[in-house]
Amino acid sequence: MAYNFKEIENKWQKKWESEGTFNASNDFKNKKKWYGLIEFPYPSGQGLHVGHPRSYTALDVIARKRRLQGYNVLFPIGFDAFGLPAENYAIKTNVHPKITTEKNIAHFTEQLKSIGFSFDWSRVINTTDPQYYKWTQWIFIQLYKHGLAYKATMPINFCTGCKVGLANEEVVNGVCERCGSPVVQKEKSQWMLKITKYAQRLVDDLDDVDFLEKIKTQQRNWIGRSEGAEVKFKISGTDEELLVYTTRPDTIFGATYMVIAPEHQLIEKLANKITNLEEVENYKKQSALKSDFERGEMNKEKTGVEIKGIKAINPLTKKEIPIWIADYVLSSYGTGAIMAVPAHDTRDYEFATKFNLPIIQVVAPENNSTVELPFTDVETGISVNSDFLNGLHVKDAKKKVIEYLEENKIGEKKVNYKLRDWVFSRQRYWGEPIPMVYCEDCGWVPLDEKDLPLTLPDVKDFLPGENGESPLARHTEWVNTTCPHCGKPAKRETDTMPQWAGSSWYYLRYMDPHNDKALASKEALDYWSPVDWYNGGMEHTTLHLLYSRFWHKFLYDIGVVPTKEPYAKRTSHGMILGSNGEKMSKSKGNVINPDDILNEFGADTFRVYEMFMGPFDQTASWSMDSIRGCFKFLDRVWNLQNMLIDGDTYRKETEKMMNKAIKKVSQDIEEMKFNTCVSTFMTMMNEFTKLKTINKAEFKTFITLLNPFAPHITEELNEKISADKPISSYDWPKYDEAKTIDDQIELPIQINGKLKATIMIDLDEDESSIKEKVHEAIEDKIDGKNIKKEIYVKNKIYNIVV
RNA sequence: GCUGAUGUGGCGGAACUGGCAGACGCACUGGACUCAAAAUCCAGCGGGAAACCAUGUGGGUUCGAGUCCCACCAUCAGCACCA
Secondary structure (H helix, E strand, O other), X not given: OOXXXXXXXXXXXXXXXXXXXXXXXXXXXXXXXXXXXXXXXXXOOOOOOOOHHHHHHHHHHHHHHHHHOOOEEEOOOEEOOOOHHHHHHHHHHOOOHHHHHHHHHHHHHHHHHHOOOOOOHHHOEEOOOHHHHHHHHHHHHHHHHOOOEEEEEEEEEEEOOOOEEEOHHHEEOOEEOOOOOEEEEEEEEEEEEOHHHHHHHHHHHHHHOEEOHHHHHHHHHHHOOEEEEEEEEEEOOOXXXXXXXXXXXXXXXXXXXXXXXXXXXXXXXXXXXXXXXXXXXXXXXXXXXXXXXHHHHHHHOOOOEXXXXXXXXXXXXXXXXXXXXXXXXXOOOOOOEEEEOHHHOHHHHHHHXXXXXXXXXXXXXXXXXXXXXXXXXOOOEEEOOOHHHOOOEHHHHHHHHHHXXXXXXXXXXXXXXXXXXXXXXXXXXXOOEOOEEEEOOXXXXXXXXXXXXXXXXXOOOOOOOOOOOOHHHHOHHHHEEEOOOOOOEEEEOOOEOOOHHHHOOHHHHOOOOOOOOOOOOHHHHHHHOOEOEEEEOHHHOOOHHHHHHHHHHHHHHOOOOOOOOOEOEEEEOOOEEOOOOOOOOHHHOOOOOHHHHHHHHOHHHHHHHHHHOOOOOOOEEOXXXXXHHHHHHHHHHHHHHHHEEOOOOOOHHHHHHHHHHHHHHHHHHHOOOHHHHHHHHHHHHHHHHHHOOEEHHHHHHHHHHHOOOOHHHHHHHHHHOOOOOOHHHOOOOOOOHHHHOOOEEXXXXXXXXXXXXXXXEEOOOOHHHHHHHHHHHHHHHHOOOOOOEEEEEOOOEEEEEO
């Protein structure tokens, strides 16, 4: 009887679907809940990538284990279907994105079902469904009402390829994250979300969640909190002051010049005092021509111009110091101006050296030795040449100088963040319409909530406007409306939301996906929140993960959700590369189509291989040879039924092995060490093969442990050995700690740390009797050398030093 | 440059709080079955004749280091003039 995976997998998939086996429909069961979440896919035209199932199988394994452990499990799936590929495809072929999306979702659904994931298919959501985006729009209106959404005209990142504004997070090395076209700065009126208001809490609350440390680090770095001070420098001979931000107020005695960003307004204010205005204006113009990327590229060679005719006064040394304009100072961070301390800042040092500006050392190492400048170490630094700060460590000097600044009203403590507000407008068609109306009299007015959803009009042309305005702007019959406030003629916002909108709250919708009164009922939110385990890619750490934490915190503040954080635990998976170690792409011809794998080897082999291929959180290359090995393993599992004998307890010769295996698999699943789980199954398999027999108790335990990884073959085998209940109704196997410990140990004996022999001892055998055995075993290896020392580590090792 | 990760046979990778390096799989070699091949099964498989040598390199701590410390090198990912 050969292993006919096609038949088996078909049979069980149909059965699970018709019975609704994995519906977590009894929401408020008096049972412990577990909510596992994977990042829902964008249904692209290419279909499922072999990378998707890596994450999905992992959480499916955990979800299936949780069910066997008696939890009420929610493990949902949906589609994040707004986005540019469907729209670009529409521009090319004139097929409406809605049609493409529907088709792609159908294809994805079929593929996902054929891998046997235990998703609750009764809760599928789709971000492009008006019944879904109704609530995305509703959240936007709440943000607006609470002053967290605002319209601002400001230079934005504009992708020349997609003809669309981008958030900072979407610009990579000066090009568009999506299409790779250059990004330029463009003045545009945009909807913005005030994520910066939550910066502190987004940092602080990381302490309360169980995210991988690297994820926390990346979020912290992205938010970029820094503590320092704002200090006012008087401009001599005027009433003007120049405000700077510094994280090193302790070095203020070493501030020998100032630098302002090219965009700084000081120039206009003091234009009549500046004696080289033309030169300064020229410099401004030049840097305005450079994109942010070019400015960054130039960062090896610093440029700048001294602003002549005005001087600043260092408030502590009282000395006049020059003011420069240079584009290494950014207008968008801090106050757009700095005090330069060349002795203790690498950039200032470079600049000062190039333009021959004075460098005064004000911090020295603890032992007061001479060091090469710039000396930027804050750990060992001690203030020198700094009047009342002399002799203080950097940390104490900071504190003291801030006290002084505050007392004399020339500065104050200040915290800054690198995080910027979120640009929320996109000038594209295929996104959620922003539910706002502009009225000449009332300004921006949100739609009445009862008029939601504001549906996307059915249009035929999707091309963005020449000046980068949304395609919706051409549809005047949709644009022209009346003001929800005063009733006069008004115009709709024609920008749409970014792709990140729908995914910022989707995990809430799964809890109660068909609710038309609220985004989810309070009862459902209370029962299912928070997500217990969320797995996804590292590439979403600073985008999706941060955005959704922000929205969640806002919803918490307005009393919609019961928890401060959306996700209790976050892990990430590594990418899957082609067999040549490169990213899979059509042009490289190294794409593996999941359908082919399913056809040739079946879903169980596919799942086992994805878990076996390497450490879960690391990149792995696809290998056709290795997947054959996994198929061979399952084929051997199938043949186990021929070795079956009676017996409903473990035999003496398998008891240790079984208990150890249950322990290992149970623990390794929790730590996502799926590869070692699979090798444990293989080791078990080898043991049974050696014995040439397996009894019923062993068989049942074995297939139950393997079930989360290979659900189809194990259910089939279970049915064959006469069980009247499916594995999905079993309990997760338990082990007896005492039975995982060997009572005989092979003790290694080392001489000078090198292995020379091994002996068998009993567990916890008396040391003196061991010593005797050891000496007997190594007598000839010592040949007369003096034994200096003997070390016995109980039940571990015996080392002799000669 | 900064931050984080990784480095172990021909390959993917194991190794609990320092305690027999190379589990498990792939590839390979030999054997069984077969007219033959594939599949399957059995056995072997880091290097070296051996003493010994081997976990990116060089030092160190220790009875003992893949694991800890110091200094490097390489690769990958993220950030990049954030004061």
